[in-house]
Amino acid sequence: MGGVFVKPITGVKGEIQVPGDKSISHRAALLGGMAFGETHVTNFLLGQDCLSTLGCLRELGVAWERQGTEVWLHGKGMDNWQEPANVLDAGNSGTTFRLMLGVLAGSPFSVTLTGDDSLRSRPMRRVTDPLKQMGARILGRREGNLAPITMQGGQLLGQSFQTEVASAQVKSALLLAGLRAKGETSVQEPTLSRDHTERMLRGFGVEVQSDNTIVKVKGGGKLTGQNVSVPGDISSAAFFLVLGSLVRQGEMILPEVGINPTRTGIIDVLQAMGADIEYLESSEICGEPRAALRVRPSQLRGIEISGDLIPRLIDEIPILALAASLAEGETVIRDAAELRIKETDRIKRVAEGLKALGATIEELPDGMRIKGRPELHGGEVSSFGDHRLAMTWAVAGMLSQEGVSVENMAAANVSFPNFLEIVEKVVL
């Protein structure tokens, strides 16, 4: 394999400002494009996924400019979006694809969305079925399950939905469609998923009622352009929380990380495993809490992770599995079957990859069982084009005995451009 070789390190020291939150960046662009008036976004994530959202907006006639991580959107209201002359490409981004379907369900024109090989194999019926119930006309392979998908929007009628899985992408798509539907749309989830859409819609002036796992919007809500400051992405910070816990020496500070309670499962679990992570200054900006995080080395212990915790750390399970493989004792992760339909089958790929590096790990239908050990020897693994696997393997390399060669490390750019160059700055 001709991968990038990541060598072992002994410690880290310093400060890392992780890039902007991916979920919040998508929503800032999308809501800015749906709104009337100017939206100014700061600390926008320049990962491929969020650039895909901006690219789709451009095709729909939304004017915007970007300078570095600042984006200005000149919204004319979603009812003034134009029929795109070409297929919309969401790239690798499930959030772009599913949220766009929601907004476009109420547009009076027809549009086809597609994405890369991974996205074209991910299930879309969880969004297209309920949107069809609201009145949208949708065509796609396997009864509207697989992209490319053609949406022929139209008059929508609000509905009450009970979703089978806690998915912020599904919830958000239905709420955004609900804004353009007649009457009320409500979504009840089995467990609360990340609530960035609800928080940001309120910031843009839309009334959103929520009571734990039930959220409601009324049709006809108008959005007004806003200033949005995007906090650092806790899912990107997760790689440093694990690295900083498992190196032998040093200390790392991660300023301005988003600590929305629907996302902090990773901190709760690492602390329960014995990690030395502290919240320093905290504040709330644009409806989203943030804090500086400090992490110091410690001995981690195995733990059981399941149930309501899972949606609060779903994207962090690959890096948590690495932490568990270097912890004392056994870790069991259950109720996480959703991992099989992420950018890759993350249960299979994490289990295969960690095994190749020397871990003791067993794949379960909905999770994994990991027996911790004092060290991983290292070896060769691939990201399979999955950004979170690429970064997990890079951290594994730094914590291993002999280093790790990561095939397709560039996949990290989807959510964390220049990941390795940035880590380099804090390596002792």
Ligand code: S3P
């Ligand atoms: C996201 C929701 C989650 C998460 C994804 C981002 C979002 O997906 O895994 O990385 O921004 O709404 P699901 O909605 O499929 O759980």
